[in-house]
Amino acid sequence: MPCEHVVVALGPVDAGTVVPVLGERVTFVTDPTAEDLAVAEGAIVRADRQVDGDLLARMPRLRVIARTGVGVELVDVAVAAARGIPVVVTPNSGSRAVAEGVLAMALHLTKRLSPLTELVREGRWAERATLPVGDLDGATLGIVGYGRIGRRVGELAAAFGMRTLAYDPFSPPPTEVARADLGDLVAAADVLTLHTPLTDDTRHLVDEHLLARVKPGAILVNCGRGGLLDLDATLAALETGRLSGAGLDVFDPEPALYHPLFDHPNVVLTPHLMGMTRRAMTLTFADAARGVADVLAGRPPAAVADPEQNHRKATA
Secondary structure, eight states, rough: OOEEEEEESSSSOOOOHEEEEEEEEEEEEESHHHHHHHHSSSEEEOOTTBBOHHHHOTTTTEEEEEEEESSSBBBBBHHHHHTOOOOOOOOTSSSSHHHHHHHHHHHHTTTTHHHHHHHTTTGGGGGGGOOOOSSSSSEEEEEEEHHHHHHHHHHHHTTTOOOEEEESSHHHHOTTOOOOOOHHHHHHHHHHOOOOOOOTTTTBBBBBHHHHEEEEEEEEOOOGGGBOOOOOHHHHHHHTTTEEEESSSSSSSSOOOOOGGGGGEEEEESSSOTTTHOOOOOOHHHHHHHHOOOHHHOOSSSOOHHHHHSSSSOOO
């Protein structure tokens, strides 16, 4: 059966996962040349790769962009929309993995795993009573941003016996968990987790003023967007004991630039990997490939970055 379409990878993409989804009529190019870009009708793009106007101009036949994940900060969605190119996103593939990462960080910090490991390793057993260990059971979880990931974090937290409260500046959570005021939420939360989108209004949402209202000894976890958090204010809150711990998977910019916060003993850091587990990556590659296949076949993709502009059939 002759090949009808060329689809390229922009960044490392597992061909073994995407090729069966794309189908026999698609040639998938993992390391495209300029000639491949010129004839490509689809692109599967990793989160750290930029798709700007210059790159789009080199891809005159492009009909669909599929991002592995939901963030499109590095994709010029407006230029793509002007050309009728849908920007497919994969919102469901990594949600559960990120939610697990939030609970992993909360457990790590609550159970004091790093300092306790050092205590045993260094033969300081007699000092174990000096490191109090906390509980998630009976604690209150404050979720900022109650979308797919925020809701899943709440589901997992319930299994630990946690009480959940939620605040969402874009879509009100259900009445039984909702808090209309963010300050009230942080004042009640033993663990605070951030999942709201990054916009001009939410940049440095968690700053010195909000942290002044945090429940003393609370733990802060950010697996959302790095720009939501003021690192200087967070370090100050840790140094005063207002926060007892912080877990960060996301940074602004990325790759992360050194900050003194990174050296604090009650901080755990991961390089934006909580949504990139083995299973999650397989799912996101498959979802991205499915979105490309849908557009090339004339079907609407399941999820796009801008439904108002992009959820239409791209021109051939």
